Amino acid sequence: MTTDAPDHRTLGRALGLFDSDKLMGAGLPYWLPAGAAVRHALERYIHEAERRAGYRHVYSPVLGKRELYEISGHWDHYREDMFPPMDLGGGEQMLLRPSLCPHHALIYRSRAHSYRELPLRMAELGGMYRSELSGVLGGLTRVRAITLNDAHIFCTVEQVAHEARAALEMIRRAYEALDIRPARYRLSLPGGGGKYVAAPEMWRRSVVLLREVLDDSGLPYEAAEGEAAFYGPKIDVQIADPAGRESTLSTVQVDFHQPERFDLRYTGADGAAHRPVMVHRSIIGSVERVVAHLIERHGGAFPAWLAPVQLAILPVGDDQLALADDVRSRALDLGLRVELVPRSHGTLSARIRAGRLIPYQAVIGTREAAAGGLSLRLRNGERLPAEPAGAALRRVAGACAPGGGAAG
Numbered sequence: 166m167t168t169d170a171p172d173h174r175t176l177g178r179a180l181g182l183f184d185s186d187k188l189m190g191a192g193l194p195y196w197l198p199a200g201a202a203v204r205h206a207l208e209r210y211i212h213e214a215e216r217r218a219g220y221r222h223v224y225s226p227v228l229g230k231r232e233l234y235e236i237s238g239h240w241d242h243y244r245e246d247m248f249p250p251m252d253l254g255g256g257e258q259m260l261l262r263p264s265l266c267p268h269h270a271l272i273y274r275s276r277a278h279s280y281r282e283l284p285l286r287m288a289e290l291g292g293m294y295r296s297e298l299s300g301v302l303g304g305l306t307r308v309r310a311i312t313l314n315d316a317h318i319f320c321t322v323e324q325v326a327h328e329a330r331a332a333l334e335m336i337r338r339a340y341e342a343l344d345i346r347p348a349r350y351r352l353s354l355p356g357g358g359g360k361y362v363a364a365p366e367m368w369r370r371s372v373v374l375l376r377e378v379l380d381d382s383g384l385p386y387e388a389a390e391g392e393a394a395f396y397g398p399k400i401d402v403q404i405a406d407p408a409g410r411e412s413t414l415s416t417v418q419v420d421f422h423q424p425e426r427f428d429l430r431y432t433g434a435d436g437a438a439h440r441p442v443m444v445h446r447s448i449i450g451s452v453e454r455v456v457a458h459l460i461e462r463h464g465g466a467f468p469a470w471l472a473p474v475q476l477a478i479l480p481v482g483d484d485q486l487a488l489a490d491d492v493r494s495r496a497l498d499l500g501l502r503v504e505l506v507p508r509s510h511g512t513l514s515a516r517i518r519a520g521r522l523i524p525y526q527a528v529i530g531t532r533e534a535a536a537g538g539l540s541l542r543l544r545n546g547e548r549l550p551a552e553p554a555g556a557a558l559r560r561v562a563g564a565c566a567p568g569g570g571a572a573g
């Protein structure tokens with residue numbers, strides 16, 4: 166580990182991914198077009214992975230009444246991390262939500278459920294807020310507004326292990342697609358102090374469940390006390406920045422507490438009312454933290470499917486401009502993020518250098534123009550033989566699909 170390793174804050178600004186403004190406030194970064202493109206690709210990936218895994222997506226508001234968080238337990242156990250309530254008059258107080266769970270519990274509760282619907286997997290990429298001191302804020306890792314890749318699985322106790330295992334498998338696949346690695350897996354247990362809800366039997370049961378999942382998975386893990394959520398233990402997937410500092414990206418949590426507090430039910434095969442368990446899980450954590458990690462991990466040379474610009478089209482001279490424009494239209498139709506960089510931006514070698522983080526560059530000279538072909542150039546300097554434009558574009562589109570072949 167070196168101390169001059171890339172810092173996502175410096176790199177993120179240099180690459181035009183995100184920035185902040187004192188008037189918007191500390192810890193409230195905004196996303197520039199290049200960063201927004203990366204984020205959008207990530208959001209699409211996760212949405213699709215969840216759809217395939219049987220999740221249904223919802224949208225819920227980022228505010229809730231104070232009573233909501235009194236019921237969930239956040240008000241008692243998590244208040245110091247929350248923004249102060251907004252007084253709306255008439256005794257009504259609203260809070261910026263510190264998590265999505267209470268909203269999802271209410272959405273579950275709004276309809277009657279049968280055991281046949283379980284496991285019911287509810288997902289949302291939603292906003293939540295954390296009142297951090299302005300002194301510790303910076304970049305995308307210490308922020309006050311967070312967009313979480315969140316989901317809650319309402320299920321029976323018997324279904325918990327299967328759902329937790331499936332979530333771990335989704336995490337493994339996502340890390341592979343993102344080309345990132347876990348630093349370690351952690352079984353996060355409660356510690357001392359009044360931070361945790363007092364329900365010894367509930368803690369014992371959920372720890373046993375998660376321990377079994379980890380033991381069966383064959384993944385190496387360490388148990389750590391004082392790292393649990395206030396309502397239950399969790400499996401945390403830790404990542405490390407280039408300086409070796411660890412943070413939690415993905416989690417799988419078991420929760421008997423909130424179903425109890427919200428009086429959640431389903432009708433069992435016996436016709437009687439039963440209490441579901443909530444499995445909270447996040448595959449890529451918050452989009453802020455995962456993008457910060459991706460910037461540092463890849464030094465801005467994102468996997469092709471995430472790259473802000475996937476293909477740069479470089480006409481050697483103005484004579485090839487019309488063809489270059491046609492290639493751009495065809496690339497856009499194939500769903501690629503493409504940029505035409507004409508001669509007015511500099512010499513060919515200067516343009517190639519400026520686009521060194523772009524996975525594919527297509528140079529169009531007189532030879533290519535005459536043959537209707539393209540020569541692709543990869544980030545590692547490798548040049549593919551010229552081929553008809555249609556075939557070259559399909560090759561790029563294939564490699565830019567999530568999990569597609571990585572460009573050099």
Ligand SMILES: [Zn+2]
Nearest residue numbers: 264265266445
């Ligand atoms: Zn939750």
